[in-house]
Structures are given as C-alpha cells and as structure tokens.
Amino acid sequence: MLRRAGSHDHRRWLDHTAATRGCVRPVRLTGELHDVDTTTGAITRTRHTHELPDGVIYVPCGDRRAGVCPPCAETYRADTYQLIRAGLVGGKGVPHTVAGHPAVFATLTAPSFGPVHTRVVNPRTGQVRPCRPRRNVTPCPHGRLPVCTQRHTESAACLGRPLCLDCYDHAHHVVWNGWAGELWRRTMIALNRALRPLTKLHGTTLRVSYGKVAEYQRRGVVHFHALLRLDTVDPDDPDAILAPPAGITPHDLAELVAGATRATGFDTPPYADTGHTWPITWGPQTDIRAVTHGLDSGAITSDAVAAYLAKYATKATEPAGLPITGRLTADLVEHYADAHTHLGRLIAYARQLGTRPADWTTDDQRAAWHDTYGRLERWTHMLGFGGHFATKSRRYSTTHTRLRAERRTWRRTSRTDHWRRHHGDDDTTLVVCRLTLAGIGWNTTADAQLAADAAARAREHRALAREERTTSKENPSPSA
Structure with a gap:
C-alpha cells in the first residue's frame, strides 16, 4: 500500500480507477482503443491499454447483491428506487399524471409449512x-x-427455525420457492380478469402495471413486495399510460388484489414416477395498503414504497442464514446439506427433488424434467427459487438498461466537455474499443483498499454537496 501510495503516478492511478466507484471485484479488460474520424472512417490514433496504469481498464462488476459488492449494490439500489418512484410520481419517461392513478402496496407471503420461532x-x-x-x-x-x-x-x-425439525415440510417449502414466480404470474392474470366488471361499467379497458421485489424470510422462503398501479389502455397507442376513470379508488384496487390473491392457486405437475403433487397458494398473512402522496391513515407514501422496495432489491439469501455462493457443486451440497439443521435439510431436498431419475433418458423426458423439477437442482444455492429479485411489467416505468445508458451518456458528455475546455472543440472523433477479459478483481489487496477509500471520500463529498444544495434551497440568502 505504501509503495502504491508513494508512487509518482498515484494520482493518475486513482483517476484511472475512479470509474469503478470502489467495486470489490472489478473486471479487468485489455486491448486497443482506436480514435476514428467519423467523417472519413479513418483511424487517426491507436492506443493500447499497456499505456494505462496497471495495463488494463477497470470496469465495475455491477453485482446487485450487497453481500457480494456493496458499492455496485448501492448503485443498483439507487436505480431501483428511481425506477419504482418514476412509476408512482412520473419522470424518467413516465408522465407525471401517474401520480393520480390508484396504487396499492402489497406484501404476499407463502403458506405455513410448519410452526417456526417468531418475534x-x-x-x-x-x-x-x-x-x-x-x-x-x-x-x-x-x-x-x-x-x-x-x-x-x-x-x-x-x-425462522422450526419448533420440530421432523414435522416441518421441507419438500413443500423448496417446491413452493420453485413455483413462486408462476404463482405470481397467475395472480396477475386473475387480477386483470377481475377488472372486467369495471371495464364494462366505465366503458374503457383497464390494466394493472406493477414493480415487484422478492425477499427471503428467515425461514428460507421467498415473499413478494409489489407496487401495483391501475392504468387505462389507449386503443390507438397500447404503450400510452392514461389515467383510469375518477370513480375508481385505491381501496377498490386493494379489494381486487386481495380477491385475486385468495382465488389463485394450482397443483404442481406430478413428480417423476410417484405422481405426487404439491399445492401452490399464497399464505393467509397478506398486507395490502393504498399508496398516497401525502399523509393518510392506513396508507403508505410513494417515497416510502420506493425506498422499501429498493432496499430489498439488493438482498439474497442472507436473512435465511445461508452464505452467498455460486451454484452448488456436489461437494458443496454434501458440505452444506445437514439433516440436523433447517437450512441443511432445505438444501438437501432441493438437490434431491431436482435430480433427474436415472430411468428418464429420452429427450422428451429430459426436456420435461428441465422445465419443471430440474430447476430445483440448478437453484439449490437459492433454496429452489430461480426467479429475478426485481421485476416489473413492461409499461410500469423505465428500465435498468435505460438508466445505465443515461448514466454512461452523462459521463461521456462530461468527459467530452472537459476535453473541449482543455483541447478545443472536436465533434468528429469516435473511440472504438477492442477489448478482451484480462481477469476479475484487483491485483492486490492494497489496491482494493486504496480504491475503496478513494470511492468513500468521493461519496462523502457528493453527499455534503447535495446537503448544501438542499439547505441553500430551503434557506435562500436575503439577497436572493
């Protein structure tokens, strides 16, 4: 660390690694960068990454899990907050009129698989x-x-641990995790069907848009937090977001969501040669509340909803006590599968139920297994759940891809403006990169610590600047 901090190009190295924002395991890229004249297509200059500090370009890993990379997870959390909030109050390409649409915040949980310790x-x-x-x-x-x-x-x-380990239905638990996404899909279908009486009453077509986040409970089962908004469909422009009729309230939408939740359920496909099936339904402990933009008894504000969903978008299996790992190999399953612990049994059942029977050898049997119970084996490290943690309907709001593209454009524009101030105006140059993977992670722990400290100082500086701007707006000077 002292050798790096005392080197003559330490400041240049910090500037070079600033784009990682303190990423724990950045991606290292090597290759060539070509300056291309956009008017002629000719390459005017070629540089190799060997000329840069450490001979590579550092790119953030972009992992959403706070337990893996806290800096990148914070970026993902902030993007999720903006995505959810835009669907409530507008912005980011969403009309501001959505603030008047009926909206509810729903928490849907799994049923009981046996009594557990609670608080x-x-x-x-x-x-x-x-x-x-x-x-x-x-x-x-x-x-x-x-x-x-x-x-x-x-x-x-x-x-979250069972009072009796042998009474708890661990098999049903992991199977429910595996089919939780399908249960949500069918619930949304039932909810949109429940809108038909309102459609006939008001003479317009309605639809429900949503943003959803999955979270693990301490017992190791997922439950969903969802923001659901009611829209009117424009026959001429299906992508348009129009306000529903004024007579529909958030409480009406909450009743429809509660009814669709109670009415939705199905049985899994018969298991292998036994023919056994498991019922997949929502648990009785659901919480559905109207969303407002002010203070209202029994309601929750839009900012609180966005912050709450964004917070859990960066979580994984930590609440259940399972360390974050990649896909579990046979050796790791043997290490974690313990018949004397709750998590050990969940892992063992996920691998056991997901293992294809030896006599299922035809292509049709393999395909059928891959699309059903085979998912439990692939997602053993997630206790059977293989869905995305943060999802949304197509027309609810903007996307993470668009937010990342806007951030890249802003940074590129900032660098271009800096170049113009120091080297003159030049709008005819395009940089084309030919890069390959050189590795993942910092070269040394000292580099990781120095980069993290620099990123922390940069975040603190931005936070102070943001606080000063907010204070100046709230308390303007007398001359202003």
Whole structure:
C-alpha cells in the first residue's frame, strides 16, 4: 500500500480507477482503443491499454447483491428506487399524471409449512410477545411440544427455525420457492380478469402495471413486495399510460388484489414416477395498503414504497442464514446439506427433488424434467427459487438498461466537455474499443483498499454537496 501510495503516478492511478466507484471485484479488460474520424472512417490514433496504469481498464462488476459488492449494490439500489418512484410520481419517461392513478402496496407471503420461532411486537405498546405460548398442548408425533414462551431478540439465531425439525415440510417449502414466480404470474392474470366488471361499467379497458421485489424470510422462503398501479389502455397507442376513470379508488384496487390473491392457486405437475403433487397458494398473512402522496391513515407514501422496495432489491439469501455462493457443486451440497439443521435439510431436498431419475433418458423426458423439477437442482444455492429479485411489467416505468445508458451518456458528455475546455472543440472523433477479459478483481489487496477509500471520500463529498444544495434551497440568502 505504501509503495502504491508513494508512487509518482498515484494520482493518475486513482483517476484511472475512479470509474469503478470502489467495486470489490472489478473486471479487468485489455486491448486497443482506436480514435476514428467519423467523417472519413479513418483511424487517426491507436492506443493500447499497456499505456494505462496497471495495463488494463477497470470496469465495475455491477453485482446487485450487497453481500457480494456493496458499492455496485448501492448503485443498483439507487436505480431501483428511481425506477419504482418514476412509476408512482412520473419522470424518467413516465408522465407525471401517474401520480393520480390508484396504487396499492402489497406484501404476499407463502403458506405455513410448519410452526417456526417468531418475534411478534405489540404495535401499541412496543413490547415483544412470547414466541408461541400454548395451553393444553399435546406432543407432536416426534415427542416434542410445539411451545415456546421465549421473547426473542431481533438477532436470535432460532428465528425462522422450526419448533420440530421432523414435522416441518421441507419438500413443500423448496417446491413452493420453485413455483413462486408462476404463482405470481397467475395472480396477475386473475387480477386483470377481475377488472372486467369495471371495464364494462366505465366503458374503457383497464390494466394493472406493477414493480415487484422478492425477499427471503428467515425461514428460507421467498415473499413478494409489489407496487401495483391501475392504468387505462389507449386503443390507438397500447404503450400510452392514461389515467383510469375518477370513480375508481385505491381501496377498490386493494379489494381486487386481495380477491385475486385468495382465488389463485394450482397443483404442481406430478413428480417423476410417484405422481405426487404439491399445492401452490399464497399464505393467509397478506398486507395490502393504498399508496398516497401525502399523509393518510392506513396508507403508505410513494417515497416510502420506493425506498422499501429498493432496499430489498439488493438482498439474497442472507436473512435465511445461508452464505452467498455460486451454484452448488456436489461437494458443496454434501458440505452444506445437514439433516440436523433447517437450512441443511432445505438444501438437501432441493438437490434431491431436482435430480433427474436415472430411468428418464429420452429427450422428451429430459426436456420435461428441465422445465419443471430440474430447476430445483440448478437453484439449490437459492433454496429452489430461480426467479429475478426485481421485476416489473413492461409499461410500469423505465428500465435498468435505460438508466445505465443515461448514466454512461452523462459521463461521456462530461468527459467530452472537459476535453473541449482543455483541447478545443472536436465533434468528429469516435473511440472504438477492442477489448478482451484480462481477469476479475484487483491485483492486490492494497489496491482494493486504496480504491475503496478513494470511492468513500468521493461519496462523502457528493453527499455534503447535495446537503448544501438542499439547505441553500430551503434557506435562500436575503439577497436572493
């Protein structure tokens, strides 16, 4: 670290690595950069990355998981916030009239697969209630009493763990994770069908647009937080976002969402040669609240919704206690699969149920297995869930791709303006890159620490500048 910090090109190296924003494991690229004259197509200058510090170009990894790369996850969180908020108040290509559309915030959970340790807080007194107090309780078939009178703390290790490990239906648990995305899809179909009476009543076509984030509960099952907005369909322009009739309120939409949630359910395909199926339905603990842009009893504000969804968009399996890893190999499954722990059994069942039977050898059988239970094996490291953590309907808002493109354009424009101020105006040059992968990660831990410290100082400087601008707007000077 001292050798790097004391080198003559330390400042140049910091400027070169600033684009990573402190990424934990940046992508290193090597190759050539060509300056091309856009009027003639001729290459006017060629540079190799060997001329740059470390001989490579550093690019952020872009991982959304805070447990893998906190700086890149923070960028993803900020983009998700802008994406969700634009669907509520407008901006980023979305008309500002969406602020008047009925919208609800829904939390949909999985059913119970067996009693687990919980922490319940009295909303009026703030006192923690006993976990599972029971009277006149009989032992379960395995000789254990399903009772817990403890008042657990927020960091208690037993939270989400079954009271009886043998009574808990781990197989149904991982299968539900595997079909949770399909359950959401069918719920949206049922919700749009439920809009038909309103369509006939008001003489217009309605649709529901949504932004959704998946989150793991401590017991290891996913549940969904979703923002649902009601729109009117323009027959001449299906991509247009029009306001629904004035007579429809957010509470009307909340009732429709609750009805679609209760009515949606299906059975999984028969498993292999046993023919066993599992029911896939939502749990009874759902929370559906209207979204407002001000203070209203029982409602939640648009900014709170956007911040809440963006926060959980960067999470993975950490709440369940499973370390973040890549796909689990057979050796890793053997290491993590423990019949004496809750997570160990979930991993074991995901791999066991997802393993194709030996007698399924035809192409049709392999394809059928790949599209159904085979997904559980591929997503064993996610306890069976293989869906995206942050998704949205097509017409809800902007996209992450567009936000990243706008950010790249802004940075490119800033660099171009800087070049023009120092080297004159030149609009006829285009930079074309021919790059290949050189590696992933920093060359040394010292480089990683120095880059992270520089990025932290840059974030602190931007935060102070933002605070000063906000303060100056709220308290303008007397001369202004």
